[in-house]
Amino acid sequence: MTTVQDAGKLTTFEDNDQKPVGHGRMLRKEDPRFVRGRGRYTDDVQLPGMLHLAILRSPFAHAKIVSIDTSAAAALPKVKAVVTGADLAAQGLAWMPTLSNDVQAVLATDKVRFQGQEVAFVVAEDRYAARDALELIDVEYEVLDPVIDVRKALAPEAPVIRDDLDGKTNNHCFDWETGDKAATEAVFAAADVVVSQDIVYPRVHPAPMETCGAVADFDPVEGKLKLWSTTQAPHAHRTLYAIVAGIPEHKIQVISPDIGGGFGNKVPIYPGYVCAIVASIVTGKPVKWMEDRSENLISTGFARDYIMRGEIAATRDGKILGIRTDVLADHGAFNGTAAPVKYPAGFFGVFTGSYDIEAAYCSMTAVYTNKAPGGVAYACSFRITEAVYLVERIVDCLAAELGMDPAELRLKNFIKPEQFPYTTKTGWVYDSGDYEPTMRLAMDMAGYADLRKEQAEKRERGELMGIGIAFFTEAVGAGPRKDMDILGLGMADGCELRVHPTGKAVVRLSVQSQGQGHETTFAQIVAEEIGIPPADIDVVHGDTDNTPFGLGTYGSRSTPVSGAAAALVARKVRDKARLIASAMLEVSVADLEWEKGAFQVKGDPGKSVTIQDIAMRAHGAGDLPEGVEGGLEAQICYNPSNLTYPHGAYICVVDIDPGTAVVKVRRFIAVDDCGNRINPMIIEGQVHGGLTDGVGMALMEMISFDEDGNCLGASLMDYLIPTALEVPDWETGFTVTPSPHHPIGAKGVGESATVGSPPAIVNAVVDALAPFGIRHADMPLTPSRVWDAMRGAPQPPI
Amino acid sequence: MQVSMTVNDVEVTEEIEGRTLLVHFLRDHLGLTGTHWGCDTSNCGTCVVWMDGEPVKSCTVLAAMAGGHAVRTVEGLAKGAELDPVQEGFIQCHGLQCGFCTPGMMMTARALLDRNPDPTDTEIREAISGQICRCTGYATIVRSVRWASVKEASVKQASVKQASVEEASEEVTA
Numbered sequence: 001m002t003t004v005q006d007a008g009k010l011t012t013f014e015d016n017d018q019k020p021v022g023h024g025r026m027l028r029k030e031d032p033r034f035v036r037g038r039g040r041y042t043d044d045v046q047l048p049g050m051l052h053l054a055i056l057r058s059p060f061a062h063a064k065i066v067s068i069d070t071s072a073a074a075a076l077p078k079v080k081a082v083v084t085g086a087d088l089a090a091q092g093l094a095w096m097p098t099l100s101n102d103v104q105a106v107l108a109t110d111k112v113r114f115q116g117q118e119v120a121f122v123v124a125e126d127r128y129a130a131r132d133a134l135e136l137i138d139v140e141y142e143v144l145d146p147v148i149d150v151r152k153a154l155a156p157e158a159p160v161i162r163d164d165l166d167g168k169t170n171n172h173c174f175d176w177e178t179g180d181k182a183a184t185e186a187v188f189a190a191a192d193v194v195v196s197q198d199i200v201y202p203r204v205h206p207a208p209m210e211t212c213g214a215v216a217d218f219d220p221v222e223g224k225l226k227l228w229s230t231t232q233a234p235h236a237h238r239t240l241y242a243i244v245a246g247i248p249e250h251k252i253q254v255i256s257p258d259i260g261g262g263f264g265n266k267v268p269i270y271p272g273y274v275c276a277i278v279a280s281i282v283t284g285k286p287v288k289w290m291e292d293r294s295e296n297l298i299s300t301g302f303a304r305d306y307i308m309r310g311e312i313a314a315t316r317d318g319k320i321l322g323i324r325t326d327v328l329a330d331h332g333a334f335n336g337t338a339a340p341v342k343y344p345a346g347f348f349g350v351f352t353g354s355y356d357i358e359a360a361y362c363s364m365t366a367v368y369t370n371k372a373p374g375g376v377a378y379a380c381s382f383r384i385t386e387a388v389y390l391v392e393r394i395v396d397c398l399a400a401e402l403g404m405d406p407a408e409l410r411l412k413n414f415i416k417p418e419q420f421p422y423t424t425k426t427g428w429v430y431d432s433g434d435y436e437p438t439m440r441l442a443m444d445m446a447g448y449a450d451l452r453k454e455q456a457e458k459r460e461r462g463e464l465m466g467i468g469i470a471f472f473t474e475a476v477g478a479g480p481r482k483d484m485d486i487l488g489l490g491m492a493d494g495c496e497l498r499v500h501p502t503g504k505a506v507v508r509l510s511v512q513s514q515g516q517g518h519e520t521t522f523a524q525i526v527a528e529e530i531g532i533p534p535a536d537i538d539v540v541h542g543d544t545d546n547t548p549f550g551l552g553t554y555g556s557r558s559t560p561v562s563g564a565a566a567a568l569v570a571r572k573v574r575d576k577a578r579l580i581a582s583a584m585l586e587v588s589v590a591d592l593e594w595e596k597g598a599f600q601v602k603g604d605p606g607k608s609v610t611i612q613d614i615a616m617r618a619h620g621a622g623d624l625p626e627g628v629e630g631g632l633e634a635q636i637c638y639n640p641s642n643l644t645y646p647h648g649a650y651i652c653v654v655d656i657d658p659g660t661a662v663v664k665v666r667r668f669i670a671v672d673d674c675g676n677r678i679n680p681m682i683i684e685g686q687v688h689g690g691l692t693d694g695v696g697m698a699l700m701e702m703i704s705f706d707e708d709g710n711c712l713g714a715s716l717m718d719y720l721i722p723t724a725l726e727v728p729d730w731e732t733g734f735t736v737t738p739s740p741h742h743p744i745g746a747k748g749v750g751e752s753a754t755v756g757s758p759p760a761i762v763n764a765v766v767d768a769l770a771p772f773g774i775r776h777a778d779m780p781l782t783p784s785r786v787w788d789a790m791r792g793a794p795q796p797p798i
Numbered sequence: 799m800q801v802s803m804t805v806n807d808v809e810v811t812e813e814i815e816g817r818t819l820l821v822h823f824l825r826d827h828l829g830l831t832g833t834h835w836g837c838d839t840s841n842c843g844t845c846v847v848w849m850d851g852e853p854v855k856s857c858t859v860l861a862a863m864a865g866g867h868a869v870r871t872v873e874g875l876a877k878g879a880e881l882d883p884v885q886e887g888f889i890q891c892h893g894l895q896c897g898f899c900t901p902g903m904m905m906t907a908r909a910l911l912d913r914n915p916d917p918t919d920t921e922i923r924e925a926i927s928g929q930i931c932r933c934t935g936y937a938t939i940v941r942s943v944r945w946a947s948v949k950e951a952s953v954k955q956a957s958v959k960q961a962s963v964e965e966a967s968e969e970v971t972a
Contacts, residue, residue, distance in 0.1 A: 027889055034897030035885040035904065037832015037872035044831035127822070128815065209836040209844055209898040209932050260834065260898030261932045293837040515896025515933050685892050688935030716841035716930070724923035724936040 021596060022528025025681045028520045029539070030513075039258040045215045045228050047286040051080055053279050054130035055272060055289070056120040056137050057299065058112035061146035061370040061709020062159065065111055065119070065139065072136040073122055078129035080283050082137065083275070084120045085109035093278060095164075096244050099268055099486060100344065102335035103164075104373060106271040111144070113161055113333035114372050115711050116298030118271040123279045123287055146370040146709035147171055149798055150307060150330040153367040161333055161368045171368040173331050178349045178426045179361035187322035187359040191313035197397045200778045201386050202797045203305040203330065203371075203703040204696075205297050205713070206378040207721060208514070210260020212300055213290035214273045216280035224251045225280070229273055232262045232512050233552025236489055238544045240269055245277060256542035262514035263693075264377030267338045267554050268301050298714040301338070301374030302703055305330040306386045307796075310394035318404050320413045322359040323352055325390055329366040329375070336373030338554070339382055340484040340491065346382030347475050347643075349426040353391035354435055354473045354647060355413040360425040370709045378697075379690060379754035381476050381555050388472040392759035396469075396766065397775055406469050406763065407448060411439060414471075421642075421740075428475060430645040431739045431747075432675070438735045439471055442649035442671040445733050451653060459771060464656035466768025469649070470760035476748035477560025477644045486551060490639070493557075494548025495565035497526060497573050498633040501619035503612025505532050507569075509541040510550020511562040516750055517682040518558060522566050524678055525744065529570035530577075531597025531611050548635060556646075556748030559678065560739075565638035567743040572634035577614045580632075583625045584609050584617055644739045644747035646674040650691075650760040656768045661787040663699055663765055665726070668757070671733040674749035675742065680734075687753045688730050694757025696722045698765070702780045702797060801865040805830065806874030814861050820854075821845040823861035824871060832872035832901045836930070843929030846902035847871045853909045855928070872901035875908065883946035883953075884908045893942030895933035902929055907943045916947055 033039055070082040085107035088094040095103045108119050120137055124130035145159045152158060153171040162168045188194055214229035225247055231237045234254040242249040259266060272289045279287040291300070307328040313321045329345065331337060339346045345364050352360045376382055395413075399406040414435040415422050422430040443449075451467050458465045481490035496508040507526050513519060518541060523534035541547055550562060574594065581599035582589045585607055592599045600608035609617075618624070618632040653667040670687055677683055700720040703713040713719040738745025758779065765781050766774065769789055777785065777794035788794050802811040805828060812827050824830045824847065835857055836844035845856040848870040875882045884907045887893065894900040903926055910917055910925040917925065922943045923936070931939065 028892070030897065031889040031894060034894055034900050035872075035881065035888050036876060037830070037901050039832075039897045041831075041834070041898070043825070043835070046826075046829065126826075128817065207932065209842060209896070209930065210834070211836075259896065260836075261896040263932065293839065293842075515894075515898075517895065681892050685895055685934055685938060688937050689895065689933045690935075692932075692935035715839045716837045717839045721930050721932070723927045723930060724940065725927045727936055729919070729937050729940070730935060 021531055021533050022524055023678050026520060026524060026534060026679055028517050029523065030517065030519045041210055041258050041260055042213045042215060042228050042230050043290045045257070047215065047217060050215070050286040050288055051123045051125060051283055052127040052130045053121055053123050053276055053287050053289040054127065054134050055118050055275065056134045057295065058108065058115055058117040058119050060112055060141055060143055061115045061148065062144040062161065063112050063141035064144060065108055066142050067140045068120060069138040070120065072138070073133040076129065076133045076136060078125040079122060079133045081123040081279060082120065082133065083278065088278065093245070093274065096269065096274055097487065098334055098336040098373065099338040100335040101341065101487070104334035104336055106274045110164060114370050115709055116295065116372060121275045121279065123283055148370060148705050148707060148709050150328055150367055150369055153369050161370060173335055173366040173368050174344050175365050176345045177363045180359055180425065181361045183359040184322050184324050184361035188311070188313045188324065191321050192316040193314045193401060194311060195394065195397045195401045196309065196311045197394055197776050198796065199308045199310050199390060199393050199776065200796045201304040201306045201308065201389055202779055204303050204378060204701045205703050205719060206263035206265035206303060207297060207719065208261030208263050208265050211291045211293060211296040212266060212270055212272065214276045215286060215288045216276040217286040218277065218280040220284055224253065225277060226253045226255065227277065228255045228257055230259055230266045231256045232266045232514060232554050234512055234542055234544050235510055235549045236486055236551055237269055239489060240487065241277065244274065253545045256512050259514040263379055264303065264554055265301055266514065267377070268336055270300060293716060294714050297703065297719055298711045299372050301336065301377040302332070302372055303374065303378035303380055304386060305375065308390050310390045312394045312398045314398055318402055318409050318412050320355050320357050320398070322357055323391060323394065324360065325351055325362045327362065327364040329364060330369050330371065331366050331375055332371040332373040333368060334373040337375040339376050340478060340486060342483060343382065346376055348383040348387045350384055350424065350428050350473065350475050351387035351390050352424050352426060353388065354415060354471050356415045356419065357425060371705065379693060379751035381474055381751045381755060382478065384474055385755045385758070388755050389759045392470040392472065393762065393776065396763045400775055407439070407443060410469065410471050411436060429642055430473060431642055431741055432737050433473065433645060433647050434735065434737045435471065435647060438647060438671050438673050439649040441733050441735060442651050442669050445671065445731055446651040446669045448651065462658065464658050464768045466654045466656065466764040466766070468652040468760045468762065468764025468767055470756050470763060471649050472756040473645050473647045474752050474755055475643045475645055476556035476751065477640055478555050478557050479643055480641060481639045489551060491551050492637050492639045493550030493562040493565050494635065494637045495562060495569045496548050496635040497569045499573060499615045501616050503532060503615045504536045506538045506540060507566060508547040509539065509562055510548050511553040511558045512542045513553065516553070516558065516686065517679065521678045521682060525563055525566040526570045529567050530574050548637070556750040558748070559746050560644045560742060560748045561638055561640050563746055564640065564743045565636050568638060569634050569636040572636060573632055576628065576632060576634070577611060579625050579628050580614050580618055581609050584614065641741050644675065644742060646672065646747040646749055646752055648672040648752050648756050650756045652760040652764040654761065654764040654768055656765065656786065661783040661790060663781055663786060665695055665728050665761065667731065668728055669731045670753060671735065672749060672752055673735040673737050674752065675738040675747040676736060676745040677734065678746060683749055684732055686750050687732055690751065690753025691730055691757045692722050692727050693754040694761055695727050698758045698761035698779050699781050704797065799862060801862050803864050803867055803869055805869045806871060816860070816862055818861045820856040820859040820861045820864050824856060830871050830873050834898055834901060836898065841930065844899050844902045846905045846929065848905060848909065853906045872904060875904060882908060883949045884911065884943065887942040887945035887949065891938050891941040891945050893934060893939045899929060899931040903931065903939060907946065910943070911947055911950065915950060
């Protein structure tokens with residue numbers, strides 16, 4: 001039976017109505033439609049005469065296209081068009097720019113460069129017929145040697161993948177470095193202790209439950225393209241389509257409806273979207289493209305794939321002096337990495353983590369391989385997953401070397417609260433942080449000392465229990481326009497607020513929710529500032545005709561950038577409301593004070609006007625103050641002055657079955673500090689989801705390839721994602737260190753748990769395996785890989 | 799071929815190809831788009847509906863096989879304006895984010911509670927283990943199902959109390 005205590009706890013969830021206006025736990029405005037099956041996702045869109053598009057994909061990782069015969073496919077009843085790369089090349093559309101200023105083939109013309117690459121497409125009356133026709137396209141390939149092992153990609157004998165690029169004679173993509181090399185070398189030369197460890201962050205995939213897709217509807221009379229698509233950045237996509245397809249931007253409407261999860265997978269423009277647009281233009285009908293799961297895993301943006309050597313220098317008593325790393329980055333066949341232009345390695349520069357050190361240096365080489373493009377995705381905050389994994393693993397390696405408790409080592413080296421804003425040795429300016437209380441809270445929640453005692457006892461009995469700690473500093477909210485742009489578009493976000501005559505309001509965002517609850521939290525942000533209940537505020541997003549321009553939702557940037565815009569636009573409206581209130585109350589502006597939802601005369605609270613009264617007056621009859629226009633609305637474009645740097649302390653407890661090497665995550669304690677909290681319920685959900693990502697990456701997930709370049713993780717039969725049985729009941733806590741530069745002191749948080757949890761889990765597994773004398777084992781720590789580690793031979797994944 | 803079945807208590811008859819999957823029949827032919835399609839290997843469970851009260855993955859059932867059977871989808875879960883306690887539980891306990899797995903999760907949860915009104919957390923986790931959620935980390939889904947279970951138990955208790963009050967008042971009147 002459910003206990004009375006349990007039941008009592010559950011009923012507290014119904015307290016929603018008693019909440020004050022604004023920030024706080026509030027049930028989601030999105031939920032009523034989703035629980036009734038009335039969400040509207042891309043594949044739900046049905047238009048009159050709509051056709052279906054299916055894509056033929058390469059079976060080979062690397063092969064010349066000798067010929068393509070589409071005649072049998074085109075002859076199939078119900079088939080309306082079959083299009084190849086040659087057809088697109090005739091229109092100048094066979095290649096498109098990527099988010100990293102590289103180019104990517106829309107449909108292969110010369111050769112295929114990864115298994116699953118787009119070769120041709122069919123448009124037919126239904127999705128089954130389109131698939132039938134794919135079987136009838138006859139492509140003759142001349143198979144080439146593929147480049148699969150990134151460690152061999154730069155060997156002189158390696159086949160050249162990108163011979164489409166002028167004069168390209170190798171697979172080198174780019175070099176990048178950060179920090180001070182000479183200073184770091186000096187610190188390392190003088191250090192008591194230097195620990196070096198090779199660490200691989202394997203290729204994984206965000207795998208949102210809804211795959212990518214689009215419905216393109218080109219109206220030849222108006223010359224207008226309407227595109228429903230699974231995009232996290234509808235405005236940026238619109239601009240890129242205008243550039244690629246030559247359709248004027250005001251004639252393109254991108255609609256991002258409900259999205260079944262994004263996790264960074266839905267930031268890039270994929271060939272399928274472009275194919276759907278071309279197909280609609282060619283056929284004069286709406287065309288739907290919806291990829292299946294295998295296509296999603298094999299061809300859309302992967303994540304990670306960093307081969308890192310981490311080095312840490314310290315004194316014998318545990319003062320960390322320097323961190324150095326050398327990275328080999330596998331970018332696949334096209335550099336499609338979604339990152340600000342000046343940051344080809346994203347924000348990997350924050351690899352110095354939460355520690356006050358003397359010097360740091362990173363050098364990186366990125367290469368092409370015969371694999372799908374991507375890299376930045378899966379809640380990585382632009383490569384911070386990799387940065388945090390590196391530093392938190394190498395700090396644990398140092399703790400092992402010194403024989404120090406890993407918690408103690410971290411506490412000893414934290415950046416102190418009085419050091420903020422803190423400039424790291426690689427140039428990042430952390431806004432605020434108070435790390436020790438966050439760490440102590442997590443240790444208290446975990447009962448850290450008791451856990452260590454339990455572990456010691458278990459070790460005596462030969463049982464394998466591990467405790468892993470990760471303490472991370474995130475960097476989210478890209479970003480300041482002087483430094484950050486995506487293909488020339490500054491990383492700002494717009495927000496527009498209109499208050500209707502009856503005091504209801506609509507707020508329009510440039511960011512795009514994929515489940516993060518923006519329709520609820522942005523109503524709360526505006527409500528907090530202007531006193532209109534969140535239920536009376538409609539949040540509109542994902543329609544480029546009807547929302548202000550901005551860069552979209554990824555990198556946990558919604559709250560830092562768009563959230564700031566929402567607060568400031570509400571303040572702008574409130575400032576205007578103050579002028580109108582002064583006229584209504586016949587007092588000067590200086591005599592008014594704001595009490596959430598109303599202006600009242602100082603010293604005479606009985607004399608007041610509500611925001612609703614003011615809205616009616618703004619739209620109604622009667623004079624307004626000199627210089628005040630009618631209506632009650634404002635618009636803003638917010639350029640952040642800095643990123644926000646949320647932090648967190650995670651502790652993971654694992655048990656490993658010594659007979660089967662199966663790792664069980666028994667407990668996971670996550671304390672997050674994202675500054676001021678808009679909706680604690682939603683934050684908790686974001687954290688839970690990210691922690692589950694961590695379990696997946698640390699223990700289960702990997703996209704690997706055989707030596708011929710066949711993708712071995714291309715379905716959910718092989719690409720394993722945690723179910724309810726692989727994850728524990730999460731234990732979450734929080735501290736609050738507001739961001740000083742953010743209008744409401746809020747920091748992003750969506751990706752923190754995905755960033756912070758993998759090192760905690762791996763640290764726990766390695767800790768459990770200490771009796772076997774290993775210092776490191778690479779993800780994913782599947783039973784077979786842990787078994788190898790227990791035998792002292794953990795192999796890096798390929 | 800022609801196929802007939804009841805979907806959410808409504809008799810439907812459609813002309814389909816024999817190979818049509820039930821998930822596409824529901825979505826494309828009937829416009830019931832609450833049921834989703836998240837994989838191609840029968841792992842994810844976003845397509846779970848009921849066939850004669852049993853949860854099935856509708857991507858792994860031919861529409862023709864559902865002929866003559868009673869199918870229920872998420873659109874048939876609420877009774878008019880009144881949400882099923884499972885739907886209410888998911889809202890109250892934040893058991894959903896992007897909402898894509900939600901219809902399938904709720905159909906499984908409802909079927910679980912119909913058989914076992916007071917499941918343990920482990921039983922709930924086992925029941926939904928054929929379904930993947932990428933957003934919630936499952937804990938709030940477990941809470942949501944428990945919320946529904948507690949709510950139903952309290953409603954039942956209240957109606958038993960109400961019945962005994964009525965009985966008693968009848969006795970007094972008599």
